[in-house]
Amino acid sequence: MKLLDIVGRLSELDEADTIYVSEPWTENSDAMVAPQPEGALVPAEAAKEGLTYFLEIHIAIEVTEGWVASLKEKPSLSAVCERLIYYATYDA
Template sequence: MGKVGRLIEIVERLSEFDEYDTIYASEPWTEDSDAMVATGLDTGRSPPEAVEAGLEYFLEIHICREVIEGWLASIKEKPSLAGGLSKDYRIRHQ
């Protein structure tokens, strides 16, 4: 945690994180956005490491898991996260 990577890499590894940790990412949010997972502060503020990296609140891990599970249940073709979602997949599913 606390290490900046790509948002898609965090999504690929959601199961590795505590459900109450939070994803912070740079805007605009894309699969290539800089991102990190960190424990949110009780004050509701972003943790210092996210602020220092210029990252904004994105989603808690448990919410991200729920969103992805719901999305996957609603589509016929399961996407591959290897290398991100292909341009062809994104165009066909907009």
């Protein structure tokens, strides 16, 4: 699964889960959604795939909704993905 696919399905995902993504983070990076393990930042399955912590689903939804509400037009899925990458890189 790619990060773009996950971003397109944010509203369908469990808000308690976390997004893990391969670096460098782009919309086409390999990604997965999984519960964050207790005592570790990355679940073993994600680490095995070379994925790193990106954002929790509830934070990704909050950031996306807040940003989209400030715009006059609905952004493309690619634009939303870029905004989340920016947030995860500089603001999280």
